[in-house]
Amino acid sequence: xxxVDEFRDGELARGIxxxxxxxxxxxxxxRLMEFCGGHTHAISRYGLLDLLPPAVRMIHGPGxxxxxxxxxRIDSAIDLAREHGVILCTYADTMRVPxxxxxxxxxxxxxxxxxxxxxxxEDALRIARENxxxxxxxxxxxFETTTPPxxxxxxxxxxxxxxxxxxxxxxxxxxxxxxxxMESESDPDAVSLDGFVGPAHVSTVIGYQPYEAFAAHYRRxxxxxxxxxxxxxxxxxxxxxxxxxxRAVVENEFTRAVTREGNRKAQALTDAVLxxxxxxxxxxxxxxxxxxxxxxxxxxxxxxxxxxxxxxRQVPDHxxxxxxxxxxxxxxxxxxxxFGTVCTPDHPIGACMVSSEGACAAxxxxxxxxxx
Amino acid sequence: xxxxxxxxxxxxxxxxxxxxxxxxxxxxxSTALVENVAVxxxxxxxxxxxxxxxxxxxxxxxxxxxxxxxxxxxxxxPSAYI
Amino acid sequence: xxxxxxxxxxxxxxxxxxxxxxRAMAQLIHELxxxxxxNEFLNAQNDGACFPLPPSSGRMVMATDSHVVSPLFxxxxxxxxxxxxxxxxxxxMSGGRPLYLAASFILEEGYPLADLKRxxxxxxxxAREAGVPIVTGDTKVVEEGKGDGVFITTTGVGVVADGINVxxxxxxxxxxxxxxxxxxxxxxxxxxxxxxxSFETTIQSDTAALHGLVAxxxxxxxxxxxxxDPTRGGLAAVLNEFAGQSGCGMRLREAAIPVRGEVAxxxxxxxxxxxxxxxxxxxxxxxxxxxxxxxxxAMRNHPLGRDAAIIGEVIEDANEFVQMETVFxxxxxxxxxxxxxxxxxx
Numbered sequence: 001x002x003x004v005d006e007f008r009d010g011e012l013a014r015g016i017x018x019x020x021x022x023x024x025x026x027x028x029x030x031r032l033m034e035f036c037g038g039h040t041h042a043i044s045r046y047g048l049l050d051l052l053p054p055a056v057r058m059i060h061g062p063g064x065x066x067x068x069x070x071x072x073r074i075d076s077a078i079d080l081a082r083e084h085g086v087i088l089c090t091y092a093d094t095m096r097v098p099x100x101x102x103x104x105x106x107x108x109x110x111x112x113x114x115x116x117x118x119x120x121x122e123d124a125l126r127i128a129r130e131n132x133x134x135x136x137x138x139x140x141x142x143f144e145t146t147t148p149p150x151x152x153x154x155x156x157x158x159x160x161x162x163x164x165x166x167x168x169x170x171x172x173x174x175x176x177x178x179x180x181x182m183e184s185e186s187d188p189d190a191v192s193l194d195g196f197v198g199p200a201h202v203s204t205v206i207g208y209q210p211y212e213a214f215a216a217h218y219r220r221x222x223x224x225x226x227x228x229x230x231x232x233x234x235x236x237x238x239x240x241x242x243x244x245x246x247r248a249v250v251e252n253e254f255t256r257a258v259t260r261e262g263n264r265k266a267q268a269l270t271d272a273v274l275x276x277x278x279x280x281x282x283x284x285x286x287x288x289x290x291x292x293x294x295x296x297x298x299x300x301x302x303x304x305x306x307x308x309x310x311x312x313r314q315v316p317d318h319x320x321x322x323x324x325x326x327x328x329x330x331x332x333x334x335x336x337x338x339f340g341t342v343c344t345p346d347h348p349i350g351a352c353m354v355s356s357e358g359a360c361a362a363x364x365x366x367x368x369x370x371x372x
Numbered sequence: 373x374x375x376x377x378x379x380x381x382x383x384x385x386x387x388x389x390x391x392x393x394x395x396x397x398x399x400x401x402s403t404a405l406v407e408n409v410a411v412x413x414x415x416x417x418x419x420x421x422x423x424x425x426x427x428x429x430x431x432x433x434x435x436x437x438x439x440x441x442x443x444x445x446x447x448x449x450p451s452a453y454i
Numbered sequence: 455x456x457x458x459x460x461x462x463x464x465x466x467x468x469x470x471x472x473x474x475x476x477r478a479m480a481q482l483i484h485e486l487x488x489x490x491x492x493n494e495f496l497n498a499q500n501d502g503a504c505f506p507l508p509p510s511s512g513r514m515v516m517a518t519d520s521h522v523v524s525p526l527f528x529x530x531x532x533x534x535x536x537x538x539x540x541x542x543x544x545x546x547m548s549g550g551r552p553l554y555l556a557a558s559f560i561l562e563e564g565y566p567l568a569d570l571k572r573x574x575x576x577x578x579x580x581a582r583e584a585g586v587p588i589v590t591g592d593t594k595v596v597e598e599g600k601g602d603g604v605f606i607t608t609t610g611v612g613v614v615a616d617g618i619n620v621x622x623x624x625x626x627x628x629x630x631x632x633x634x635x636x637x638x639x640x641x642x643x644x645x646x647x648x649x650x651x652s653f654e655t656t657i658q659s660d661t662a663a664l665h666g667l668v669a670x671x672x673x674x675x676x677x678x679x680x681x682x683d684p685t686r687g688g689l690a691a692v693l694n695e696f697a698g699q700s701g702c703g704m705r706l707r708e709a710a711i712p713v714r715g716e717v718a719x720x721x722x723x724x725x726x727x728x729x730x731x732x733x734x735x736x737x738x739x740x741x742x743x744x745x746x747x748x749x750x751x752a753m754r755n756h757p758l759g760r761d762a763a764i765i766g767e768v769i770e771d772a773n774e775f776v777q778m779e780t781v782f783x784x785x786x787x788x789x790x791x792x793x794x795x796x797x798x799x800x
Contacts, residue, residue, distance in 0.1 A: 145376065145423060
């Protein structure tokens with residue numbers, strides 16, 4: 001696969017690994033957070049830790065939209081299918097997330113709720129058109145990468161004049177979450193972070209300009225990293241160099257897909273259909289201001305929250321669950337008492353275990369053979 | 373939620389759709405979020421939509437930097453990215 | 455003899471009389487199953503098939519499999535040949551030579567007879583090619599909506615010769631791990647037909663009867679330790695099963711595991727890992743290190759093992775982890791599959 005395989009080359013990896021090892025200053029620690037769940041997954045899946053010197057510590061951030069989706073929102077989605085009899089369309093990733101009452105979307109489906117997995121939100125639109133007598137709701141989740149497609153189908157639904165389609169919008173924003181992480185550094189448990197590996201495809205959409213104020217204000221370097229393991233390695237090297245030089249700017253490693261302004265067309269479309277919420281409850285992080293989107297009034301017809309009067313009920317996490325600390329980078333999966341015993345990918349207790357990109361799931365599935 | 377993959381446009385279809393090819397697999401995807409798409413372009417595909425284009429020139433330059441990394445681990449060498 | 459109108463296979467559909475035990479059912483059995491499978495056992499028209507005892511040494515092996523694949527017809531095969539291959543393979547994976555098959559059908563009212571005929575002909579062809587006759591069977595019909603067109607259960611019996619002792623518990627540290635060819639073809643072929651994942655590919659299911667390959671392997675290495683076909687759950691499932699049964703660990707080399715470019719690409723698009731994708735014409739084998747090259751040669755000399763490869767080794771590990779050195783150079787685990795492998799979007 002062109003532009004994929006070349007970026008997974010083991011030979012080139014060793015070259016970058018040597019460079020990182022050579023440039024790490026003896027006696028110095030580099031605590032780097034990879035914000036994006038996709039990067040967490042790539043690091044685990046390719047065993048990147050084996051190529052990094054011990055001085056470099058990768059801390060997993062909360063960039064996994066399935067992980068940070070509050071249980072209460074999944075309860076609402078399941079309700080829509082069970083109580084309102086809608087056809088609920090969802091991305092596969094949310095199907096197994098445990099919700100309240102021992103349910104998940106998969107279990108609700110087994111009990112007869114019409115919940116359908118879609119690869120693309122366009123499929124949800126198609127289902128609505130093919131079933132004019134049924135109400136269809138698309139359960140929208142994701143960071144800025146996944147948001148423009150949702151905006152596109154709302155626009156399309158409007159132009160088609162559909163009356164049986166709506167979207168339950170749970171899109172969240174990256175910069176706000178990064179700010180929230182930094183704000184919680186005053187926590188006594190906090191591990192101070194030295195730099196950020198910035199998200200790949202979120203940045204394809206929003207550009208790298210949005211991180212500049214963050215880097216300047218918190219004086220932490222941010223390197224936008226591509227999705228492949230070589231990209232992640234190179235970005236770590238760039239962060240190490242900035243830290244050594246006392247610099248804190250935004251650099252772009254993913255030049256083949258990210259520009260400073262990003263995808264203006266996608267941004268404009270998103271802006272036209274969605275607007276920021278004042279606050280949104282993130283699983284594990286609590287209320288985060290200006291961190292999520294809702295559907296604009298002009299498109300109110302397509303807003304499932306309005307259409308069905310969805311009321312949000314906050315559902316607390318299990319007492320033993322350490323996800324709050326893990327999502328902030330204050331603790332590691334192995335620090336959690338229930339990791340790997342009560343809480344496993346098959347029976348996830350908390351946010352970090354529910355999705356294969358969550359810190360705990362990634363560590364359990366790919367890395368628990370490491371004893372360090 | 374970042375899983376996206378670069379794929380090559382092999383055919384422009386109606387209704388803001390194109391057919392892409394990746395490793396021999398073909399799929400129709402939406403170009404509602406990008407502009408000026410032509411056959412031969414590489415698109416970044418996410419949940420059935422192109423969210424951006426891949427710049428082959430930049431891709432080659434990035435790979436060249438990686439290759440150079442292997443030859444010299446000299447800390448004095450300036451980064452090509454700043 | 456009274457005239458009975460022949461079954462309309464072109465336009466007819468399964469109805470409840472076909473499972474009722476009456477004339478209609480007898481006619482279906484006679485005009486379809488017995489006619490297609492065509493052997494002395496079925497032609498005798500008894501409820502069961504009697505056959506002579508196998509030679510007095512060795513052991514018998516019996517295996518059964520239900521087939522609920524959807525869609526029923528897919529690139530490279532259908533539920534019919536799949537059900538024949540699947541059970542022949544189960545018998546073969548015990549080191550056995552398959553002798554006879556039984557096939558029972560649960561048909562849904564309304565299912566087109568033309569499609570049923572295609573399926574049965576496919577089974578007949580598969581059985582003939584494999585040299586394993588379908589000697590007895592059963593047919594039931596359920597009301598419309600209570601089935602999914604056709605469900606098939608096949609059971610097979612065979613003989614394991616003396617001196618052959620293949621078991622998942624026989625893997626030992628130092629043993630070599632081999633696969634017979636490309637991983638993930640079947641699962642990707644099936645998924646390409648699923649409506650909500652539509653993508654176009656030339657990938658065909660690899661469904662095949664492996665007893666000939668297994669016979670060649672046992673000829674070359676009678677002391678083969680483990681054999682299993684990586685169906686649901688893929689290669690990862692089989693290796694974790696072996697690790698658990700044998701109480702040891704494994705170390706694989708990702709670069710050595712054969713995966714077709716198209717399968718890798720389809721998995722990328724869908725967010726799947728080829729190691730967890732089903733195969734229906736491949737096997738995993740574990741043998742002593744000294745036997746590995748001979749085994750590999752024997753496999754590669756057989757049409758169904760041309761792309762066989764040594765992919766790793768068994769190691770001491772009380773944790774029974776299956777580890778892998780990635781193409782990138784770092785290590786990861788290849789754990790049990792969690793839940794059902796739905797395409798990952800993240």
